[in-house]
Amino acid sequence: MNELILNIKNNEFQEYLRDESRSVGQAESISFPRTIGEVKEIVAHINQQQIPLTIQGARTGLAGGAVPRRGHIMNLSRLNNIKGLRYDAASNTFFLTVEPGVLLTHLRQALQELSFPTATWTPESLAALNQLQQQGPHFFPPDPTETSASIGGMIACNASGALTFFYGPTRNYVEAMRVVLMNGHTLTLRRGQQLVQKGRFTVQTEEGYTITGQIPELSMPAVKNASGYYLKQDMDLIDLFIGSEGTLGIVVEAELRLLPTPRAIWGVTAFLPSEAAALQLVRVARGELIPDLQVPHLPRPVAIEYFNCKALDLLRKQREHNPAFKQLQELRPQYHTAIYLEWHGASDAELSQVALQLGEVIRACGGDEQDTWVATTPYDLEQLKFFRHATPESVNMLIDQRRQTEPRITKLGTDMAVPDRELTQVVELYNGDIAASGLEAVMFGHIGNNHIHVNILPRSLDEYQMGRELYLKWARAIVAMGGTVSAEHGIGKLKTAFLQEMYGQEGIEKFRAIKKLFDPQNRLNPGNVFPAGGGE
Amino acid sequence: MKIIVCVKQVPASTQVRLNRETGTIIREGVASMLNPYDSYALEEALRLKETLGGEVTTISMGIPSVADLLKATLALGADRAILLTDRKFAGADTLATAYALAKGINRLGTFDLIICGKQAIDGDTAQVGPSLAEKLGVPHLTNVQQIKEIDGQRIQCLRLTDAGYETVELQLPALITVVKDINLPRLPSIAGLRRALSQPVTLWTAADVDADPNHIGLQGSPTQVTSTFVPEHQRQSERFEGDASQQASQLVERLSSLGLLGPREGGLSNDQH
Numbered sequence: 001m002n003e004l005i006l007n008i009k010n011n012e013f014q015e016y017l018r019d020e021s022r023s024v025g026q027a028e029s030i031s032f033p034r035t036i037g038e039v040k041e042i043v044a045h046i047n048q049q050q051i052p053l054t055i056q057g058a059r060t061g062l063a064g065g066a067v068p069r070r071g072h073i074m075n076l077s078r079l080n081n082i083k084g085l086r087y088d089a090a091s092n093t094f095f096l097t098v099e100p101g102v103l104l105t106h107l108r109q110a111l112q113e114l115s116f117p118t119a120t121w122t123p124e125s126l127a128a129l130n131q132l133q134q135q136g137p138h139f140f141p142p143d144p145t146e147t148s149a150s151i152g153g154m155i156a157c158n159a160s161g162a163l164t165f166f167y168g169p170t171r172n173y174v175e176a177m178r179v180v181l182m183n184g185h186t187l188t189l190r191r192g193q194q195l196v197q198k199g200r201f202t203v204q205t206e207e208g209y210t211i212t213g214q215i216p217e218l219s220m221p222a223v224k225n226a227s228g229y230y231l232k233q234d235m236d237l238i239d240l241f242i243g244s245e246g247t248l249g250i251v252v253e254a255e256l257r258l259l260p261t262p263r264a265i266w267g268v269t270a271f272l273p274s275e276a277a278a279l280q281l282v283r284v285a286r287g288e289l290i291p292d293l294q295v296p297h298l299p300r301p302v303a304i305e306y307f308n309c310k311a312l313d314l315l316r317k318q319r320e321h322n323p324a325f326k327q328l329q330e331l332r333p334q335y336h337t338a339i340y341l342e343w344h345g346a347s348d349a350e351l352s353q354v355a356l357q358l359g360e361v362i363r364a365c366g367g368d369e370q371d372t373w374v375a376t377t378p379y380d381l382e383q384l385k386f387f388r389h390a391t392p393e394s395v396n397m398l399i400d401q402r403r404q405t406e407p408r409i410t411k412l413g414t415d416m417a418v419p420d421r422e423l424t425q426v427v428e429l430y431n432g433d434i435a436a437s438g439l440e441a442v443m444f445g446h447i448g449n450n451h452i453h454v455n456i457l458p459r460s461l462d463e464y465q466m467g468r469e470l471y472l473k474w475a476r477a478i479v480a481m482g483g484t485v486s487a488e489h490g491i492g493k494l495k496t497a498f499l500q501e502m503y504g505q506e507g508i509e510k511f512r513a514i515k516k517l518f519d520p521q522n523r524l525n526p527g528n529v530f531p532a533g534g535g536e
Numbered sequence: 537m538k539i540i541v542c543v544k545q546v547p548a549s550t551q552v553r554l555n556r557e558t559g560t561i562i563r564e565g566v567a568s569m570l571n572p573y574d575s576y577a578l579e580e581a582l583r584l585k586e587t588l589g590g591e592v593t594t595i596s597m598g599i600p601s602v603a604d605l606l607k608a609t610l611a612l613g614a615d616r617a618i619l620l621t622d623r624k625f626a627g628a629d630t631l632a633t634a635y636a637l638a639k640g641i642n643r644l645g646t647f648d649l650i651i652c653g654k655q656a657i658d659g660d661t662a663q664v665g666p667s668l669a670e671k672l673g674v675p676h677l678t679n680v681q682q683i684k685e686i687d688g689q690r691i692q693c694l695r696l697t698d699a700g701y702e703t704v705e706l707q708l709p710a711l712i713t714v715v716k717d718i719n720l721p722r723l724p725s726i727a728g729l730r731r732a733l734s735q736p737v738t739l740w741t742a743a744d745v746d747a748d749p750n751h752i753g754l755q756g757s758p759t760q761v762t763s764t765f766v767p768e769h770q771r772q773s774e775r776f777e778g779d780a781s782q783q784a785s786q787l788v789e790r791l792s793s794l795g796l797l798g799p800r801e802g803g804l805s806n807d808q809h
């Protein structure tokens with residue numbers, strides 16, 4: 001047996017059988033390649049043995065994508081170099097080349113401190129670094145809440161975060177990547193270089209093998225989306241691989257586009273007296289014109305986030321009883337629904353004007369300028385971030401508590417998004433169903449993109465079942481509204497039934513046709529995206 | 537109640553970088569902020585005002601741009617903000633700073649209570665508050681964690697000491713310095729920002745406060761820095777390989793070889809059934 005392949009014995013490597021979805025799988029062996037050469041060697045071994053292969057990044061996924069069904073696990077956490085920097089003078093843009101195992105948090109730290117492992121960098125990379133130091137700080141905009149995610153995992157899931165409202169998802173910042181295919185070849189994809197024209201494409205691997213294919217016609221929802229393959233008749237082939245949840249190839253290197261760090265960042269949490277007022281504020285903030293409402297025009301925020309009254313109630317309780325949340329600001333009784341808005345700008349003076357305009361909007365929506373928290377320093381912004389993270393964290397703590405008496409329940413968290421025009425309807429749908437069912441639930445999330453996480457908090461197994469039924473009902477309703485069943489976490493192994501709701505059997509067959517082109521034996525990440533897709 | 541809060545601008549980073557050649561703090565590219573301990577002082581003052589009435593004045597000595605910081609204190613609810621700014625104040629140590637602040641406070645007139653943060657996070661000296669009290673001839677108490685009672689005449693505080701707590705009562709007017717646990721500072725609201733727009737920051741020069749040139753700035757600073765250095769952190773890490781139980785026994789062995797664990801026949805080895 002190949003020395004890179006380690007056997008999974010009774011007690012070893014157990015943690016690699018699960019991810020943050022808390023589902024647990026099975027596997028016979030595992031590897032931790034450190035080079036692309038090793039990745040290829042392992043793929044050759046897999047082919048020889050004809051066993052399924054599951055790819056892992058940092059295993060923070062919430063849909064079980066990195067949980068093996070059986071066979072071999074290739075864990076990429078040690079393929080984690082930051083390999084170089086490129087400066088493109090024409091567009092005045094920097095691109096950082098990384099291996100997939102680099103964690104988002106490490107990438108951020110390196111960019112913040114401008115400290116990179118430059119020993120193996122080329123003179124061009126070093127010159128680019130010099131240029132970067134002169135130009136000032138840059139950042140990588142995708143911002144999933146979980147910063148211990150790996151870049152490979154983020155690309156595989158097309159991860160997004162609060163800032164996606166303005167900056168877009170991970171997809172927008174992947175300029176190029178290298179992918180190892182299941183035939184052992186390496187494919188280099190660079191934006192603008194492998195264009196699909198009228199549905200047809202031809203690409204050649206580095207080893208000289210040509211793949212020709214046809215992109216099936218599919219209508220994707222016009223919303224933030226992480227469900228199924230990205231398919232368009234005129235598209236860039238790199239976009240097919242981004243968000244494909246590791247079912248088409250193994251991302252072994254990526255070139256990421258960086259942006260200059262904004263000089264000024266302001267965040268405002270606004271507390272509105274009702275949900276209706278909060279929804280109106282959201283609509284104004286994202287530029288919708290609302291009849292009979294005279295308000296100043298706000299520049300586009302970079303983030304619009306939401307916390308419903310139940311989420312605030314949960315935080316009130318936590319603040320009172322849990323020392324970990326003592327640092328939360330006081331939530332006054334009149335605070336009903338909260339909206340967090342963030343702006344990036346050239347100066348504090350500019351953003352202070354924006355804040356004053358926002359005040360006018362808040363008043364026009366029926367709120368009070370007094371009921372706001374304005375953060376203008378990294379220190380205060382950190383406080384508002386702590387507040388935002390406190391909601392999901394409180395939910396997880398509560399569920400862990402309840403699992404002690406009923407271990408079969410889990411949190412039921414939705415990840416669906418709808419088009420702008422459906423915002424009020426979808427909130428009504430959730431509120432109505434939750435009230436009618438008597439279930440306990442909190443809602444929060446990326447409301448700018450109409451992407452609300454509903455977290456149902458079951459108190460019993462019965463309630464858990466009820467919650468699951470609601471979840472499926474909502475998936476159907478959201479598909480009917482033109483939305484998506486997963487906007488950011490992906491389909492993985494846990495939501496394949498929802499994907500079927502969204503695209504129907506016909507749609508799934510279209511995805512399968514693409515899958516066959518790159519992985520005809522269905523050996524790579526079996527079980528992801530496709531319902532009942534075994535490795536057999 | 538007339539309350540004065542002394543505030544200082546500090547670099548907005550916990551990681552102060554030092555220039556290894558000159559030993560001075562690198563301030564370029566580092567944003568600034570209100571000294572965190574001063575934000576607790578301001579919050580306590582605002583809470584006292586909310587319960588007892590009166591007014592809160594913030595005061596700082598610094599470069600002209602510190603006016604922005606003082607504006608932020610107005611947005612939080614201070615009624616008035618004073619900036620002592622003059623080239624002649626430059627290079628002040630803690631004594632010269634305390635003198636300048638005392639002169640500014642004298643010009644303000646009477647007061648009941650002065651609140652300072654326990655120290656500034658850039659210098660960490662904790663000297664300005666007590667020195668200022670001495671210059672003004674009022675009693676002071678450091679490291680206050682709670683104001684237990686206060687009226688027009690006296691203040692009773694819970695004070696943090698190395699050994700625990702003590703309750704101390706002072707006659708007003710007095711000066712206290714506060715620690716982080718005293719409260720959770722509020723964030724400004726948009727309403728506060730709007731209000732602050734129409735409130736100017738008062739600028740006073742050395743002459744405005746009638747400061748003696750021999751007691752301010754570099755000239756008034758007896759502190760001499762003979763040398764500075766960047767402390768070397770000696771942190772060594774060791775890595776244990778193997779499966780979990782192998783790693784655990786290696787760790788136990790290492791810790792006991794360093795004398796950090798009790799004798800081997802203690803609880804640990806007995807646990808191996």
Ligand SMILES: Cc1cc2nc3c(=O)[nH]c(=O)nc-3n(C[C@H](O)[C@H](O)[C@H](O)COP(=O)(O)OP(=O)(O)OC[C@H]3O[C@@H](n4cnc5c(N)ncnc54)[C@H](O)[C@@H]3O)c2cc1C
Binds near residue numbers: 159
């Ligand atoms: C508390 C919490 C908060 C979260 N918040 C967000 C959020 O705000 N936004 C968001 O988008 N997600 C969020 N997530 C989900 C998760 O962090 C993201 O999906 C992330 O992108 C997964 O990265 P990972 O490295 O952990 O991937 P893994 O979980 O290891 O893998 C995820 C999928 O990617 C595949 N994969 C990984 N690396 C590669 C590779 N190099 N090549 C091919 N396929 C690969 C795996 O096979 C798997 O299918 C959150 C998770 C948690 C636990």
